[in-house]
Amino acid sequence: MPLTDAADSRDSAFPNPQSPIPNPLDVPRHVAIIMDGNGRWAARRRRPRAIGHRAGARAVNVCIDFCLDQGIRALTLFAFSSENWGRPEEEVGALMKLFLAALDREVEELHRRGVQVRFIGDRTRFPADIRARMQAAETLTRDNARLTLAIAASYGGRQDIAAAARALAEDVAAGRLRPEQIDEAAVAARVALADLPPPDLFIRTGGDCRISNFLLWQLAYTELWFTQTLWPDLDAATLHAAIRDFGARERRYGLTGEQVSGVRSSMHGSATT
Ligand code: IPE
Ligand code: IPE
Ligand code: MG
Numbered sequence: 001m002p003l004t005d006a007a008d009s010r011d012s013a014f015p016n017p018q019s020p021i022p023n024p025l026d027v028p029r030h031v032a033i034i035m036d037g038n039g040r041w042a043a044r045r046r047r048p049r050a051i052g053h054r055a056g057a058r059a060v061n062v063c064i065d066f067c068l069d070q071g072i073r074a075l076t077l078f079a080f081s082s083e084n085w086g087r088p089e090e091e092v093g094a095l096m097k098l099f100l101a102a103l104d105r106e107v108e109e110l111h112r113r114g115v116q117v118r119f120i121g122d123r124t125r126f127p128a129d130i131r132a133r134m135q136a137a138e139t140l141t142r143d144n145a146r147l148t149l150a151i152a153a154s155y156g157g158r159q160d161i162a163a164a165a166r167a168l169a170e171d172v173a174a175g176r177l178r179p180e181q182i183d184e185a186a187v188a189a190r191v192a193l194a195d196l197p198p199p200d201l202f203i204r205t206g207g208d209c210r211i212s213n214f215l216l217w218q219l220a221y222t223e224l225w226f227t228q229t230l231w232p233d234l235d236a237a238t239l240h241a242a243i244r245d246f247g248a249r250e251r252r253y254g255l256t257g258e259q260v261s262g263v264r265s266s267m268h269g270s271a272t273t
Pocket of ligand 1: 035036040079081095206
């Protein structure tokens with residue numbers, strides 16, 4: 001997992017990714033999505049689960065188009081969890097085939113549209129052909145800045161935090177870091193997506209209201225939004241509804257409403273002077 005110092009942002013659109021109180025936003029900078037409900041979509045049609053996964057690939061494009069359209073700068077999609085390896089062999093095999101086909105089909109076009117593609121998760125568990133495609137997609141698109149698309153594959157939030165803890169322990173053992181220097185910023189710099197602002201908006205399709213071991217550290221102050229829509233049925237109207245709800249929320253970060261509206265008005269004040 002590549003580590004990037006949070007303070008050393010490569011993208012000027014995200015000058016201070018870990019800033020505790022970002023400007024109040026109408027449009028989220030970073031959206032993270034659990035793409036759930038493919039199996040039930042297929043079951044309703046009395047088709048095999050793999051057909052639902054195939055239909056889900058279309059919804060990924062709906063979502064990317066929407067982000068490009070709305071000027072959302074980062075999108076993280078949960079494609080396959082560390083726990084999903086435990087599904088029946090046939091389903092895992094079908095998903096691997098779909099990943100490979102999607103990588104071959106989509107990456108050139110994503111590159112042309114200015115999308116930077118990256119993968120988070122334990123890629124050592126993937127077959128070599130998929131790992132090679134992941135690496136090639138990252139290399140091809142690494143300088144793109146219009147939208148950062150992070151695909152969480154073989155990803156688990158606990159695994160992510162454990163890897164950060166291990167990296168910290170290695171730094172201490174090597175004498176690069178003292179234990180008393182371990183603070184939130186030190187952990188934040190070592191979890192996945194450290195160079196991006198944490199997700200502003202989390203969306204889960206499929207009707208279940210849970211995090212399922214997605215970005216546990218990164219979601220601490222993310223606005224959560226759940227919809228019954230099954231992932232293959234996702235459309236722009238559903239995403240617009242999520243953005244609308246997001247824009248109407250007051251993010252308080254543990255402060256009082258008065259404090260936050262003070263921050264808001266001073267920001268608006270300084271923006272206009
Ligand atoms: C999400 O859809 C895709 C993956 C987890 C790979 P599911 O396959 O979990 O669909 P449901 O939840 O069984 O309907
Ligand atoms: C979460 O969905 C993982 C992905 C969408 C990739 P699951 O279907 O695996 O989650 P649970 O089992 O309902 O918690
Ligand atoms: Mg599911």
